[in-house]
Every structure is written in C-alpha cells, then in structure tokens.
Amino acid sequence: MGRMLDDSTPHATHGNGANQAGSFFISMKPPRSFREQLSLMESRGLAVENELSALRRLAESNYYRLRGYWLTFEENGRFTPGTTFDDIWETYQFDGELRDWVWRVISPIEIKARTLFAYHMAMECGAVAHEDNRYFKNTMAHAKSMESLTREKNRALRDGVPCVVHNIDKYGDLPIWAAVEIMSMGTVSQLYGNLDAAKSNVAKLVANGFGVKPFILRSWLRHLTYIRNICGHHSRLYNRVVTVRPNLLRADARYDGEKEFPTLLVLKRMYEKSWPAKWGCLTGQIVEVVRAHPSVSLKPMGFPEDWETVIRCEMPVEQR
Known part of the structure; x- marks a missing residue:
C-alpha cells in the first residue's frame, strides 16, 4: 500500500481546521514573548537603541497594534536602513x-x-x-x-x-x-x-x-x-x-x-x-x-x- 497522506494535506483538527467552504487552514503560528517579538523586528533590520524601553512599549501597546505604524518604514518585508524602534514609537x-x-x-x-x-x-x-x-x-x-x-x-x-x-x-x-x-x-x-x-x-x-x-x-x-x-x-x-x-x-x-x-x-x-x-x-x-x-x-x-x-x-x- 502507498504511504499515508503527510502534513501537506492537513486534517480538520484544532491545528489544521476546515472552514465552512471546505478549504483548509494552516496551523496557527505559536505565540511569541515580547523579547521574541523584538528579536523578530531586529532580524528584519530594525535598530533598537534601548532594549528595555522597547520591551516596555511592546508590553504597553501590542505588537500588532504597532505593526500598522511601521508600514511607511518597510520595504520588501524589511525595515528601511536606519529605521529605529523610536521612529515607530514617535509615529x-x-x-x-x-x-x-x-x-x-x-x-x-x-x-x-x-x-x-x-x-x-x-x-x-x-x-x-x-x-x-x-x-x-x-x-x-x-x-x-x-x-x-x-x-x-x-x-x-x-x-x-x-x-x-x-x-x-x-x-x-x-x-x-x-x-x-x-x-x-x-x-x-x-x-x-x-x-x-x-x-x-x-x-x-x-x-x-x-x-x-x-x-x-x-x-x-x-x-x-x-x-x-x-x-x-x-x-x-x-x-x-x-x-x-x-x-x-x-x-x-x-x-x-x-x-x-x-x-x-x-x-x-x-x-x-x-x-x-x-x-x-x-x-x-x-x-x-x-x-x-x-x-x-x-x-x-x-x-x-x-x-x-x-x-x-x-x-x-x-x-x-
């Protein structure tokens, strides 16, 4: 017998659920700590001058809330060179x-x-x-x-x-x-x-x-x-x-x-x-x-x- 379907064909579970139209969702990405959120931003080219301040602000305002404010500082999924966390916070x-x-x-x-x-x-x-x-x-x-x-x-x-x-x-x-x-x-x-x-x-x-x-x-x-x-x-x-x-x-x-x-x-x-x-x-x-x-x-x-x-x-x- 052929091998069973692998994860490329997701099943209707909590991780890979089917919607009402019959198509499938991919697994929900895991949550990230504030430190991991900041590291992700840094990996995309953001300069962080004061880490403690940046972490405090993420805890006050939510990563996804701030996400909309760096659209003007982003190009092809990366921050434009020289962009700092303070630039985003100022906006x-x-x-x-x-x-x-x-x-x-x-x-x-x-x-x-x-x-x-x-x-x-x-x-x-x-x-x-x-x-x-x-x-x-x-x-x-x-x-x-x-x-x-x-x-x-x-x-x-x-x-x-x-x-x-x-x-x-x-x-x-x-x-x-x-x-x-x-x-x-x-x-x-x-x-x-x-x-x-x-x-x-x-x-x-x-x-x-x-x-x-x-x-x-x-x-x-x-x-x-x-x-x-x-x-x-x-x-x-x-x-x-x-x-x-x-x-x-x-x-x-x-x-x-x-x-x-x-x-x-x-x-x-x-x-x-x-x-x-x-x-x-x-x-x-x-x-x-x-x-x-x-x-x-x-x-x-x-x-x-x-x-x-x-x-x-x-x-x-x-x-x-």
Whole structure:
C-alpha cells in the first residue's frame, strides 16, 4: 500500500481546521514573548537603541497594534536602513495625539447635529416622527435604525438613565428630543441621510444650520461618524485608507483623496459656519501636535506642503 497522506494535506483538527467552504487552514503560528517579538523586528533590520524601553512599549501597546505604524518604514518585508524602534514609537505617539484632537473637534458637531435633527424633526413632523417610516426614503434602512435605537433604549433603561426612565414611565415612548440623547452618531447620521425631501423640509433645515446643502451634510456626517469611530476605538488614523470619503466643496476639491487631510477640511468648513472664533485656536493645537513630532512624515496622510496655510486661510464657504 502507498504511504499515508503527510502534513501537506492537513486534517480538520484544532491545528489544521476546515472552514465552512471546505478549504483548509494552516496551523496557527505559536505565540511569541515580547523579547521574541523584538528579536523578530531586529532580524528584519530594525535598530533598537534601548532594549528595555522597547520591551516596555511592546508590553504597553501590542505588537500588532504597532505593526500598522511601521508600514511607511518597510520595504520588501524589511525595515528601511536606519529605521529605529523610536521612529515607530514617535509615529505611534503622534497618531494618538492626532486622534485625541480629532475626537474633541468632532464632539460639538455631533451634539449640534443631534440638536438640529431633533428640533426640526419635532417641529416639522411631530414628537415621535422619527419612528414613522413615511418620512424616510428606505423603509428597510429605517427599520435597522429603529433596531439600533431600541437596543440603546433598553440599555438606557437598564442603566436607569433619568430622561429615558421618565419618558417611558410617563408616555410609554421617547420623543425625538430625548431619543437623540441615546442615539449613536451613526444612527443620527443614518436617519438624517435617509430623510425623504418630498415628505418634509427637515433635511434642508438641518443643512441650513451648517451652511451647506443636504447632500453635502449627509456626506460629511457619514464621514465624520466613520472617523469618530476610528478615534473612539483607538484605532490607527495615521496612513489609513479612508473608505468613507467626504464630498468636498469645490474650493477644496484639489485636496480630495483617500487619506486623512480631507477630514481637516470638512472640520474647518463646519467650524467656519458654526464656531469661526474657535477654529483659530483648534488650528493652533494641531500645528503644535505636528511640530512636537518633527520626524513624523505627513505625506502618508495626504497633507500638502502648505497644509498650515490651507487650514488657516479664510476662504468663503462655498455651497456648490
């Protein structure tokens, strides 16, 4: 008889399991200690000037988390000559400060969007009109939004959130001005984007509050929800391919792309209309973050050479 199949034909075990499609996985690679992780990086050309510091940072931040930050220092599976662990850590630190800044800047926009959506929805259509799918274009999308709201409402009831408990006990339901306080930014963005302009003026009225047309605001809220979630989950923003891209105003169209700089332009335009006096201070803060990390390249984020001038300059907010 011929010899039995060897390990080139894996079996459906814990080490070599079959997936539902019938194909096979290779064995999971064994875990590596922090010391082994650092040795692997060194074997690929990374210079480590302070081993104890590098090991401590690996223990604080996770090898795979840092992995995304050395993409710009890598070529053909090896670090470019001269790359140090400190170069990677500096990029990591920069990204954390950038995310903190973006999170803080988005916060007032989110609150204003909630406020205007609730106000105009209530005044135009009624206290619980957000539950009525007649005001929305896609009934299936609306149903999903309501499922999300129900989950948040049930969580709020379990947590004893006063405004939720009060309204449910007194009225058996949440009026829109209370509901927006427990909606995620994603749910608000989805409901706004799904509004039927033929059934109400809500979309236009909310957009007017931001000084743009509804299709621009829909795009911006969707984009900022995506960016906010990246920041909220402490995910990497630096050198990321932005899959939910915003529609830029014509004045900014030359900076369009799949990187992070368009986000700054969206934030700038929204602040120019709503809080123009604050934008100068916020611009100064992000400039300070960049200057505190001079070794970190901004090119992987799509920043032009004159990015400071671009985000500072006072250009009329165009509405297409």
